[in-house]
Amino acid sequence: MEPGKKIAVSQASKSGLPPGTLIHVGERDPAPTHVRYFVYNQSFAEEISPDSPDTISRDPDTCTWIKVSGLSNLEEIKRIGELLSLHPLTLEDILNTSQRPKYEDFDNYLYLVLKIIRIDNKGNADTRDPSPEFKKDISGTIPDTTAQSEENNSIASSQLSIILTDRVVCSFEETDSDIFDAIIRRLSDKKSRIRRYGPDYLMYALTDFVVDNYFSVFERIGEDIENLEERIIDGDNRDVMEDIYSLKRNLLNIRKQVWPVRETISGLIRNKSNFISEQTGVFLNDVSDHLYQLNDILESYREMSTGIYEIYLSTLSTRMNEVMKVLTIIATIFIPLTFIAGIYGMNFASMPELQWEYGYPAAILAMVVTAAIMVVYFRRKQWI
Amino acid sequence: MEPGKKIAVSQASKSGLPPGTLIHVGERDPAPTHVRYFVYNQSFAEEISPDSPDTISRDPDTCTWIKVSGLSNLEEIKRIGELLSLHPLTLEDILNTSQRPKYEDFDNYLYLVLKIIRIDNKGNADTRDPSPEFKKDISGTIPDTTAQSEENNSIASSQLSIILTDRVVCSFEETDSDIFDAIIRRLSDKKSRIRRYGPDYLMYALTDFVVDNYFSVFERIGEDIENLEERIIDGDNRDVMEDIYSLKRNLLNIRKQVWPVRETISGLIRNKSNFISEQTGVFLNDVSDHLYQLNDILESYREMSTGIYEIYLSTLSTRMNEVMKVLTIIATIFIPLTFIAGIYGMNFASMPELQWEYGYPAAILAMVVTAAIMVVYFRRKQWI
Amino acid sequence: MEPGKKIAVSQASKSGLPPGTLIHVGERDPAPTHVRYFVYNQSFAEEISPDSPDTISRDPDTCTWIKVSGLSNLEEIKRIGELLSLHPLTLEDILNTSQRPKYEDFDNYLYLVLKIIRIDNKGNADTRDPSPEFKKDISGTIPDTTAQSEENNSIASSQLSIILTDRVVCSFEETDSDIFDAIIRRLSDKKSRIRRYGPDYLMYALTDFVVDNYFSVFERIGEDIENLEERIIDGDNRDVMEDIYSLKRNLLNIRKQVWPVRETISGLIRNKSNFISEQTGVFLNDVSDHLYQLNDILESYREMSTGIYEIYLSTLSTRMNEVMKVLTIIATIFIPLTFIAGIYGMNFASMPELQWEYGYPAAILAMVVTAAIMVVYFRRKQWI
Amino acid sequence: MEPGKKIAVSQASKSGLPPGTLIHVGERDPAPTHVRYFVYNQSFAEEISPDSPDTISRDPDTCTWIKVSGLSNLEEIKRIGELLSLHPLTLEDILNTSQRPKYEDFDNYLYLVLKIIRIDNKGNADTRDPSPEFKKDISGTIPDTTAQSEENNSIASSQLSIILTDRVVCSFEETDSDIFDAIIRRLSDKKSRIRRYGPDYLMYALTDFVVDNYFSVFERIGEDIENLEERIIDGDNRDVMEDIYSLKRNLLNIRKQVWPVRETISGLIRNKSNFISEQTGVFLNDVSDHLYQLNDILESYREMSTGIYEIYLSTLSTRMNEVMKVLTIIATIFIPLTFIAGIYGMNFASMPELQWEYGYPAAILAMVVTAAIMVVYFRRKQWI
Amino acid sequence: MEPGKKIAVSQASKSGLPPGTLIHVGERDPAPTHVRYFVYNQSFAEEISPDSPDTISRDPDTCTWIKVSGLSNLEEIKRIGELLSLHPLTLEDILNTSQRPKYEDFDNYLYLVLKIIRIDNKGNADTRDPSPEFKKDISGTIPDTTAQSEENNSIASSQLSIILTDRVVCSFEETDSDIFDAIIRRLSDKKSRIRRYGPDYLMYALTDFVVDNYFSVFERIGEDIENLEERIIDGDNRDVMEDIYSLKRNLLNIRKQVWPVRETISGLIRNKSNFISEQTGVFLNDVSDHLYQLNDILESYREMSTGIYEIYLSTLSTRMNEVMKVLTIIATIFIPLTFIAGIYGMNFASMPELQWEYGYPAAILAMVVTAAIMVVYFRRKQWI
């Protein structure tokens, strides 16, 4: 297996090339390509060596799952494309990871694109270990994926393409994540539905995993919102505006990835592809429900972020009012007093008050009375 | 009846499990499960013991209402699911109480999910007594449910799932509320429509109760809005912004629960399920009308909450203006006067005015004139 | 005719009662019930005594208009309901005056609900005289309904239910208004279309009256908007914000009543009820046009109210700027001058300037120059 | 020809009259009625005297254009209505010039209502000369219509009703404008499409003129927007807010007139009236394109007006900041200095510094140092 | 080839002319017209001289691409229109470059209008060299089009009209750009799809180029947004508001050009024109996907620009607060101190404190204590 060319170019730089030119287009450098083959039916399940001549079993009662992760090896991906007779535009879409979630129903296969989303803690994104080894007898444990909850999260998304034919599911993950390890594990369980139902159920299972994963991301965003609310109400305004803006960007980002999935899955159910049985349709309906829930939550989050901005703005205004009030009270009380002192500081030759015995105490009294009037006035205004 | 496992997990933590795994998913710990069986037709109505072998009567002219409240006993719920031949995904939805309101039309039953909403007075939510005992001859009184109207309300919702077959209605309430006591009471009345019409009418009656209950919640929200309006217009701005924000959250929350009910009931009417007679359809239409009314009210509330925010913002601005005006007037009048006093406080050897006989009164006069000019100017500006 | 029970309860308090329970639900106490019977065809028109045995003529060429105003007499309304074989839910909707405008097409009748809206001058709402006596030979004059235009209007709406059968129109007005007197008068005119066309035309005529009446209300709102605009541009900001908010509430209120009427009438035209002839359909189309016009106006009003809020906000800001400018100018000019005076007010033993012959004029000159520089600077900044 | 009654009443004041009552309803007094008759086919084109017995030619190969301008002569308009067998509601709509743009397809004619919009320069609206004389041989020149571009424009609209039958086009203009002179001129050109195609093409030509005219109005609005932008960026804020508000009102006004035209023309094309040939449909399509363009422009204008408001608001804020900065700098520098001067202005018997030889210069030095520190601080803050 | 009339008039000035009058209407002067003819099929590809008699080959297996750039030569364009039997309205649309993107399906051809958008660096727009010479054997290199990224960009758009018949593609570019050089180059490649597929594929290729080009423009806008964000967060507010406004205008502008393209291409796919094969439909689907992506990005940009405005507004407010705080602190500390100094600056004959030995230090101490209290107070308020 020769390593492919690692060229990550932006969508724009592909401009001018004929359609079907295979170049990886995405926001990150392509990960190295790993291909695994799983062959199973109700009675057995095996991982086949990639060098095996029969990677797609000829037995019509057998399903094959080709799990590709990392899109750098263009040769290998092209080979798989030929194996499954994919349209050049499909291959191009698999490699161009800026696709909008969608499905396309070709004569010989169904093509589905989704986005796996993940919250990154500032740059530590792709440092996870590769997925654990898959044993020949298909078993294992779910690896520990404790997410560290830190302040300034950003949303990372990677593309998942799924090809579904009569007997084959082929999944292309942009990065080398371990998200589907639980599915591999479930494959080893004879009684699991994946084994009993066809490849369309496997496609559903992958989709369900991706969508279930959205809930984790949403929970994190929900916590961010609650943190922000608390900080503002506690009067801690440092960097709040930056965080509100970053929250809004994250929500925009998520919406871009999640919103079209709803339409995609709804369309898939409505338009009744040949590759999806009615039995599996019921399960896809359940995924669709979840996507409606997610969209409701997303809409709420968006409105809450607007509410947080409004409360922040009014906090700024309130604080300004408070500052102004102190200035006004102090200045307004002392300016007239200072004026009185100024009068008796004048050096006129004849100022009778200055010679009075009780002139000084009288002046002080005048000041106290003036101040008292002010204070009473401010009390009435409810400023102090 | 064995007590079930009490495991309340969040939607996200279920990620990775195969569909149909029965775990209670919700925001609160599951309440203990109570199951009651009511068997009735036009001529009789009885509550059956849960241990009775014939909980679902074999008599084809008889309806059965299985009323389940509390979702902790997974075994029991699973048993009922098998009794009614429910799809595993339906059972899962019943237990996962974060469903969006919806209905699903299966071959052998109709599944409807709604949300019961309630206004909580800060944490005293679930302290109500369990529903009053149901007597064998089905009668009773509506319990006293005087709601205490306190300041900072929050919306609590619990899930109601209804299964409707040819002869059975099975309702699953997330919490153990007494909302349906009036229906139980009505069951004992031979002339009530519930007795005369089929199980679809019972399903309608339950739905109607839930929707009627929304009106109470909306009335409370309406009172909150009027309180806020009054406080702002009276100039009492303490914590107003927090309350506006909390109002908006409540509205968002309610909208999430109530909005989809309209589409759900409309869809149910439009798509003419086999389990719902035309006679009952007319009644569902009435519920649909109420939901349209509720949505109109909700939309008004939302716009009023925006209006309240705007009036609050402008109040802040007005108040600031008022404070600034006082400062400006005082400072602007006294600063020049103090300057005049300052001049005659200078110690120059030759300042002829200081020696004039009427120098001091002249200075005072100059100050009075200056102040008068200022006052006239401010009057013209309409600042005082 | 026995007086009915006067019980006005809110929508929420009806919760728990079986559907079809006849209780008046509305925002005001129900008005006393008056029922009048008009029998007419192309050749004659008479008002029948309510005690007459044949209130609904058996002659198939004759139309009957039952005009009910005031909903307090539940017995009487129930009796009419039985006479026309109304569905219990229809009777309930007639009595529950918080209906959303709608129509319902039953087998034996068409049910239409509209809202009559009126601008109230602060509480003087229901003090109008009862409608003028209807003479047996049906004639009369339009009573004088000069509306007093006062400052703070609020919108009052009352419900109008219309039942249309083959030969009967039955209208239920929530309050006892004289809005339909002109129609009664027109009934006496042999050549009027009401006489020549069927009962569906009468229903159209009632609807047309209600919708024409909306234009008066809209004109009043338009005047309110123009008043507000003028006051803000003239700089009279007293209570402006309260009035903007009250305007918005009125618009919300009107929208809730008028918006759904458009859909209702459009639906009525589109769905071609058996009770409405094609001939009358053309006339309903004209009403529909008016409702589109009204919605356009309403939308404009809503955007104008937003514009008024924006202009008000910016007025507050501008005014603040102006106040600040005066303060800044005065303070900035005099603070340095006062400082200079302060210097020469110091009591140091050796301050040579104090002994100079022209020290005092020189100090005054320094002040004048300083002030002049300031003034020039502010001129350049275009602050003065 | 007898002059009709000149009664312009508002929409609301018509309330209570039976439909079909012919009263002119509009915002202005009705203009005097002028009726002109043009008879033409491919081989000839003549203006017929209104007193001619054959105003509508009986020759089936001939088209007639009845051009009515001014709606005051009710008798004459009624006569034309009878001539063309118009429905009473159509006649009413022609006279009630507050119609929303729409079309109605009757059995014997097509009725189309549009709005001619024009920018008025403050009250000089209707002072144009009447349209130039139409010569019997139909020829002429386009009159000079140089519009004066002045500051505060307002939108005036007048109603155009078009009746289209098999062989007749009848246009009713609310005011007596010369907008269609170019069409009259074109009529005299044998090779023009108007002559070669049927009356539906003439209706298209009138519509096209009205829509082309919208572009002029839009260009004027576009110039207003650019003026506003420039003024705000140049810092000239006088009356800006009033102009923004007036711009928004104009846009609202235009939208009310232009928006529904798009739907109207689209509907006309889609619903394929019998009176419109396929050949003319292609031309109407072109008008529809223009209306889409206009709506795009309108939407842009609306968003630009919002943007202008935002930039204006932030300008106010920025300016306030600038004013505050100057005040802060001056006050903050001089207040401590004045305090120092105040200290040495105290009259304590024993203040050793006062007796020092270099006390005065030392105090001055202290002041300079204090001022310098302030200046450095403000520099760092980037305030100066 | 005779040079045509160079008359660029605005849309409005065309008002009054009959449809089909050929005048160039656009925002810029028309560029000189260049026409090139390419004839090709799978076995050969040649550029034909425009003077050749057979510019459109009679061989039914041959495709012809007529590439027109610059619209000034009306004669030439009219000649091509006759050659292809174009409807006069189509010719008019080609010349009127303010079209909204759209397609029209005529009997004998398909007409498609798109907009080529480009970011201009302030006025240096049209200074590029004309497209490189096209050699007879069709080959070449992509010219260097390094765009200079400068601060204040504006969006320029030019119109591209495409006529598609059975065997001919005719493209009309408003300006003389080199955007299609890569396609010309590809034409020389025997194995390229353009050669193998029909003229509909060529039309797709042109469209694809235009849409790919949008991505470059969007990337530039995205960079502008990031620059703005950084500047605001770094506190560099100079001209930020102007740049936000300019960004919004650019987004509005782009939306006007790009938004309708999506509907256009979707409609083209949905309505299955005779001129487009199913094979090419798949490729157009890919373009449609890209347009959905672009619209998502655009919507994000719009919301981000709103977010940037909000963060800017709150920055202004925060800065104001900061300025006010400094003023308040300094003034509030020194005003009372100056008042104390003022008291002891009074000249009363009997002020005992003045004679005390430690009067002066005591006064200083009083001042220090007063100042200290203030500082503590401000600390508590968290102002310093």
Ligand SMILES: [Mg+2]
């Ligand atoms: Mg939603």
Ligand SMILES: [Mg+2]
């Ligand atoms: Mg939504």
Ligand SMILES: [Mg+2]
């Ligand atoms: Mg929303």
Ligand SMILES: [Mg+2]
């Ligand atoms: Mg939204």
Ligand SMILES: [Mg+2]
């Ligand atoms: Mg939404």
Ligand SMILES: [Mg+2]
């Ligand atoms: Mg929504």
Ligand SMILES: [Mg+2]
């Ligand atoms: Mg919204």
Ligand SMILES: [Mg+2]
């Ligand atoms: Mg609504």
Ligand SMILES: [Mg+2]
């Ligand atoms: Mg609504």
Ligand SMILES: [Mg+2]
């Ligand atoms: Mg709304």
Ligand SMILES: [Mg+2]
């Ligand atoms: Mg909304």
Ligand SMILES: [Mg+2]
């Ligand atoms: Mg709504």
Ligand SMILES: [Mg+2]
């Ligand atoms: Mg709405």
Ligand SMILES: [Mg+2]
């Ligand atoms: Mg509208």
Ligand SMILES: [Mg+2]
């Ligand atoms: Mg509207």
Ligand SMILES: [Mg+2]
């Ligand atoms: Mg709107």
